[in-house]
Amino acid sequence: MKFRNFKLVGHVIFGRGAFAQIDEIIAPHRKGDAPMIFFVDHFFEGNQPWLAKIPLQGKDKIVFIDVTHEPKTTVVDALRDQLKAEFGEVSGIIGVGGGSTMDMAKAVALMMTNPGSSADYQGWDLVQQRGVYKVGVPTLSGTGAEVSRTCVLTGPTRKLGMNSDFTTFDQIVLDPEMIKNAPVNQRFYTAMDCYIHCIESLEGTFLNAFSRSYGEKALQLCQEIFLEKDNWDDDADEKLMMASYAGGMSIAYSQVGVAHAVSYGLSYLLGTKHGVGNCIVFDKLEEYYPAGVKEFKEMVKKHNIDIPQGICKDLTDEQFNKMIDVSLGMAPLWENALGKDWQSIMTREKLRALYEQL
Amino acid sequence: MKFRNFKLVGHVIFGRGAFAQIDEIIAPHRKGDAPMIFFVDHFFEGNQPWLAKIPLQGKDKIVFIDVTHEPKTTVVDALRDQLKAEFGEVSGIIGVGGGSTMDMAKAVALMMTNPGSSADYQGWDLVQQRGVYKVGVPTLSGTGAEVSRTCVLTGPTRKLGMNSDFTTFDQIVLDPEMIKNAPVNQRFYTAMDCYIHCIESLEGTFLNAFSRSYGEKALQLCQEIFLEKDNWDDDADEKLMMASYAGGMSIAYSQVGVAHAVSYGLSYLLGTKHGVGNCIVFDKLEEYYPAGVKEFKEMVKKHNIDIPQGICKDLTDEQFNKMIDVSLGMAPLWENALGKDWQSIMTREKLRALYEQL
Numbered sequence: 001m002k003f004r005n006f007k008l009v010g011h012v013i014f015g016r017g018a019f020a021q022i023d024e025i026i027a028p029h030r031k032g033d034a035p036m037i038f039f040v041d042h043f044f045e046g047n048q049p050w051l052a053k054i055p056l057q058g059k060d061k062i063v064f065i066d067v068t069h070e071p072k073t074t075v076v077d078a079l080r081d082q083l084k085a086e087f088g089e090v091s092g093i094i095g096v097g098g099g100s101t102m103d104m105a106k107a108v109a110l111m112m113t114n115p116g117s118s119a120d121y122q123g124w125d126l127v128q129q130r131g132v133y134k135v136g137v138p139t140l141s142g143t144g145a146e147v148s149r150t151c152v153l154t155g156p157t158r159k160l161g162m163n164s165d166f167t168t169f170d171q172i173v174l175d176p177e178m179i180k181n182a183p184v185n186q187r188f189y190t191a192m193d194c195y196i197h198c199i200e201s202l203e204g205t206f207l208n209a210f211s212r213s214y215g216e217k218a219l220q221l222c223q224e225i226f227l228e229k230d231n232w233d234d235d236a237d238e239k240l241m242m243a244s245y246a247g248g249m250s251i252a253y254s255q256v257g258v259a260h261a262v263s264y265g266l267s268y269l270l271g272t273k274h275g276v277g278n279c280i281v282f283d284k285l286e287e288y289y290p291a292g293v294k295e296f297k298e299m300v301k302k303h304n305i306d307i308p309q310g311i312c313k314d315l316t317d318e319q320f321n322k323m324i325d326v327s328l329g330m331a332p333l334w335e336n337a338l339g340k341d342w343q344s345i346m347t348r349e350k351l352r353a354l355y356e357q358l
Numbered sequence: 359m360k361f362r363n364f365k366l367v368g369h370v371i372f373g374r375g376a377f378a379q380i381d382e383i384i385a386p387h388r389k390g391d392a393p394m395i396f397f398v399d400h401f402f403e404g405n406q407p408w409l410a411k412i413p414l415q416g417k418d419k420i421v422f423i424d425v426t427h428e429p430k431t432t433v434v435d436a437l438r439d440q441l442k443a444e445f446g447e448v449s450g451i452i453g454v455g456g457g458s459t460m461d462m463a464k465a466v467a468l469m470m471t472n473p474g475s476s477a478d479y480q481g482w483d484l485v486q487q488r489g490v491y492k493v494g495v496p497t498l499s500g501t502g503a504e505v506s507r508t509c510v511l512t513g514p515t516r517k518l519g520m521n522s523d524f525t526t527f528d529q530i531v532l533d534p535e536m537i538k539n540a541p542v543n544q545r546f547y548t549a550m551d552c553y554i555h556c557i558e559s560l561e562g563t564f565l566n567a568f569s570r571s572y573g574e575k576a577l578q579l580c581q582e583i584f585l586e587k588d589n590w591d592d593d594a595d596e597k598l599m600m601a602s603y604a605g606g607m608s609i610a611y612s613q614v615g616v617a618h619a620v621s622y623g624l625s626y627l628l629g630t631k632h633g634v635g636n637c638i639v640f641d642k643l644e645e646y647y648p649a650g651v652k653e654f655k656e657m658v659k660k661h662n663i664d665i666p667q668g669i670c671k672d673l674t675d676e677q678f679n680k681m682i683d684v685s686l687g688m689a690p691l692w693e694n695a696l697g698k699d700w701q702s703i704m705t706r707e708k709l710r711a712l713y714e715q716l
Contacts, residue, residue, distance in 0.1 A: 003373030005383055005529075008366040014568035014611065015361030025363055171363075174568070209596035210372035210532070213604060217575045238567035246571060253372060 006252040007165040009136075009147055014174040014241075016234070019137060022173060023055040026092060029133040029170075034091040035059035037083060039105045041097030041139060042066045054096070059087060067100040069271055071107060073119040073155040079104070080111040080118075092133030092170075096178075098190060099143030099274065102136045103151035106167050109134035110151075118162065119155040127164040136169040139178045141240045142190035142275065144197070144248025146172045152274075159268050159326070174245065176237040188226075188305045189275030191240055192296070194247035195222040196278045199292035200257030204336035207254050214250035218243045226299040257337030258288045261330040262354060265323030270311065279307050284357045288337065312358045324351050364610040365523040367494075367505055372532040372599075374592070377495060380531060381413040384450060387491040387528075392449040393417035395441060397463045399455030399497060400424045412454070417445060425458040427629060429465060431477040431513040437462070438469040438476075450491030450528075454536075456548060457501030457632065460494045461509035464525050467492035468509075476520065477513040485522040494527040497536045499598045500548035500633065502555070502606025504530045510632075517626050517684075532603065534595040546584075546663045547633030549598055550654070552605040553580045554640045557650035558615030562694035565612050572608035576601045584657040615695030616646045619688040620712060623681030628669065637665050642715045646695065670716045682709050 013021065026036055035058060042064040044050050054062060063079070083090055090112060095105025110131035111118050121127050136146045145151070149168045150161030161167075179187075198219040201207060207215070221243035225236045263277035272280070283300075286293045300307055312320075328334070328351065334342040371379065384394055393416060400422040402408050412420060421437070441448055448470060453463025468489035469476050479485050494504045503509070507526045508519030519525075537545075556577040559565060565573070579601035583594045621635035630638070641658075644651045658665055670678075686692070686709065692700040 003371050003376045003379065005369050005371040005379070007369050011363050011365050011523075012568075012610075013361050013363040015566060018361045021361065021363070165369075176567070208373060209534070209593075209600050210370075210603075213575055213579065213597075213600040217571055221571065235567075239571075242567050242571040245568075252370075 004252065007149055007168045009168055009172050010170040012172050012174065016176050016238070018175040019053060019173055019178055022094070022135075022137070023057075025171060025173070026094065026133075026135065029092050031089070031091045033058055034089045035061055035087055036091050037093045038062045039065050039093060039095045039097070039101055039108070041101045043097070044139075065097060065101045065104050067097065069154075070100050070267065070273060071104045071151065071153050073117060073122070073153050076104065076107040076111055076118040076153060079108050083108070083112065090132055092135065094135040094137060096137040096139060098138065098140035099145040099152075099193075102138065102143075102145040102169075103153070103161075105134055105136065106131075106151035106169065107153060107162060110162060110166060118153060119157075121162040121164075122153060122155050122158060122160040124163045125165075127162055127166045130166050133170050135171040135173065137173045137175070137178060138241070138244065140182055140186065140190045141179050141244035142192065142194040142247070144194065144244055144251060146174070147245055147248035148251065154268070159264060174241050176234065176241050179237050179241060180234075184303070185305060186275070187240075188303055189273075189279055191222065191226070191243070192279050192282070192299075193275045194218055194244050195226075195296065195299075196259050196282045196292075197247050197256050198222065198250065199289050200259060200337065201250055201254035203289060203292070204255055204257055205339055206336045211250045211252055211254040214246045214252075215254060218247035218250060221246070223295070226303065227295070255332050255336035257333055258285055261327050261333040261337070262351070264330055265327035265355070266311070266358070268326045269315075269319055269323050272311070276308065280311060280358055283307050284354065310358075312355050315355075320352055320355055323355055324348050327351060362610065365507055365526045367526055367530050368528040370530050370532065374534050374596070376533040377411060377531055377536055380452070380493075380495070381415075383529060383531070384452065384491075384493065387450050389447070389449045391416055392447045393419055393445055394449050395451045396420045397423050397451060397453045397455070397459055397466070399459045401455070402497075423455060423459045423462050425455065427512075428458050428625065428631060429462045429509070429511050431475060431480070431511050434462065434465040434469055434476040434511060437466050441466070441470065448490055450493065452493040452495060454495040454497060456496065456498035457503040457510075457551075460496065460501075460503040460527075461511070461519075463492055463494065464489075464509035464527065465511060465520060468520060468524060476511060477515075479520040479522075480511060480513050480516060480518040482521045483523075485520055485524045488524050491528050493529040493531065495531045495533070495536060496599070496602065498540055498544065498548045499537050499602035500550065500552040500605070502552065502602055502609060504532070505603055505606035506609065512626070517622060532599050534592065534599050537595050537599060538592075542661070543663060544633070545598075546657075546661055547631075547637055549580065549584070549601070550637050550640070550657075551633045552576055552602050553584075553654065553657075554617050554636045554650075555605050555614050556580065556608065557647050558617060558695065559608055559612035561647060561650070562613055562615055563697055564694045569608045569610055569612040572604045572610075573612065576605035576608060579604070581653070584661065585653070613690050613694035615691055616643055619685050619691040619695070620709070622688055623685035623713070624669070624716070626684045627677055627681050630669065634666065638669060638716055641665050642712065668716075670713050673713075678710055678713055681713055682706050685709060
């Protein structure tokens with residue numbers, strides 16, 4: 001198809017305290033006594049008042065997701081195997097957390113009905129069967145995972161999502177109360193995933209009016225939150241939640257750019273997480289996004305955020321080459337950022353020099 | 359539910375010329391030899407080059423929809439009966455036109471599987487069965503009908519939509535080329551449905567961050583198109599299409615206000631169409647929306663638009679009373695506009711005086 005036919009999430013509910021309606025929302029999707037499985041970011045383990053919000057019935061279960069590392073195909077497959085062994089079938093999976101937890105929920109929901117390993121489906125439109133019912137509940141906002149048609153996984157040979165119409169959530173619950181107490185640095189890194197993504201897509205070559213309208217709104221919300229406000233408040237949580245949603249929607253007809261392409265190399269080699277990795281890279285991209293980087297630095301300063309430095313200083317040639325290979329493999333990102341001629345602009349030498357600055 | 363769980367359209371495709379992909383888009387939804395039925399605004403009847411864009415196969419058929427009057431339950435039922443008599447079953451209905459044509463497509467698609475008369479389903483969540491596959495293709499932008507969960511129908515006793523999750527389109531095709539040659543006055547009236555709706559919802563009491571973000575974007579796009587631009591161009595069509603989409607999405611957690619409530623009375627009694635009716639009313643609402651009405655008048659002037667005047671001058675007391683009854687029946691609109699105490703503010707006398715100005 002010349003233009004992508006974009007699959008939207010099935011239902012969206014937005015409101016402070018909306019998570020209290022989760023029981024009512026998922027009820028029509030229960031199949032006999034097959035349980036609903038709640039994947040919860042391990043950050044919340046042991047937080048009883050918080051976990052008491054989750055309405056378990058019958059065989060329903062909370063599974064804590066260790067997001068120390070970003071989702072791996074091996075972990076997805078193992079979780080699927082455990083759920084199958086324990087329950088046979090499940091009614092659905094509800095991912096409550098940041099991008100990693102939500103992506104894990106999407107991936108396992110798909111793998112409950114698709115045979116083999118999740119690594120077999122890393123790519124575009126390889127998934128053949130609708131998965132089980134799946135719900136996304138962000139507790140960190142910025143990745144856009146709540147509306148995307150992918151779930152990014154690190155597999156045996158590549159870091160690549162299971163991109164398909166089946167991957168999109170059936171339901172998302174946008175409750176600003178759920179992101180209220182996120183740690184300040186983590187909240188900032190994740191929010192900057194949205195900000196950087198907006199700059200990359202709005203300054204890219206792939207944009208159209210649909211994605212521009214969403215990208216501009218997300219960018220404006222980020223600016224209101226991180227530059228105009230002097231204190232973090234409930235309104236900031238609400239706007240950040242909408243910025244993430246709009247930023248995710250803007251990806252329909254746009255693409256990310258240099259920061260994401262370079263950050264993927266860091267992530268692959270060093271396991272640097274997506275949010276902070278993008279910040280580390282974007283901080284050095286004045287040449288490509290001068291206005292955006294200047295504004296980013298103002299936000300970092302105003303919010304007193306720590307951006308790690310010197311993370312590549314001890315790497316070997318072999319390691320640099322691996323990162324360069326991974327990064328240059330992201331052709332659509334480079335083409336969006338630098339145009340069709342990108343290979344003559346972003347040479348291996350130039351990219352090596354960039355990695356050395358990080 | 360405290361917060362509404364909002365059903366989104368299934369798929370959206372946006373792009374100049376995207377309608378050329380309609381064949382490919384609907385193909386997976388064909389059921390045996392049951393035809394796809396194209397409901398096309400009668401404005402296009404006889405326009406061969408334009409109609410040739412519609413890819414008919416097998417028993418597929420174009421049905422021209424007379425939108426001289428807004429959709430009636432009797433017309434919906436008659437069309438359903440005709441399609442059943444001619445084909446038994448259909449694979450789907452594709453509405454190509456403005457709000458009336460799209461609403462007619464939604465209503466008939468639902469009535470292909472729900473028994474009785476469409477009048478039985480005027481209200482909220484009365485529809486019990488998923489209808490046949492349905493697609494919306496706007497040729498006029500502004501109503502937001504492409505994303506709404508309703509289809510407004512005039513029935514034997516009331517003008518009210520079939521509001522349900524089943525009413526939302528499975529697919530929308532947003533092709534700016536399809537709205538390119540709309541007549542100037544008609545385009546303006548329909549666009550103002552979006553503009554007025556934004557003012558009413560942003561200044562209303564029901565708003566939250568979700569609807570605000572969409573409403574603000576739609577408003578900003580309307581301002582760019584109608585105030586900042588000196589000539590109508592392709593970019594204006596693209597932005598208007600997105601303004602309508604965003605305006606429609608903003609209704610999720612907001613409500614319209616005074617202009618819509620008063621305009622419904624005109625529509626019920628005089629058959630005044632929704633777009634122009636809103637303009638006729640909004641033009642006199644300085645007291646309720648001073649900044650919005652001022653800006654509206656600038657747009658009217660800049661685009662040299664004719665807003666009908668004196669349409670109520672020859673009405674009888676009985677007729678005024680009928681309009682007042684219909685209008686005051688729209689309680690949620692009044693409450694959104696004027697607060698819980700609206701009945702003490704908008705008395706019958708005050709509303710009569712307003713109607714007399716129109």
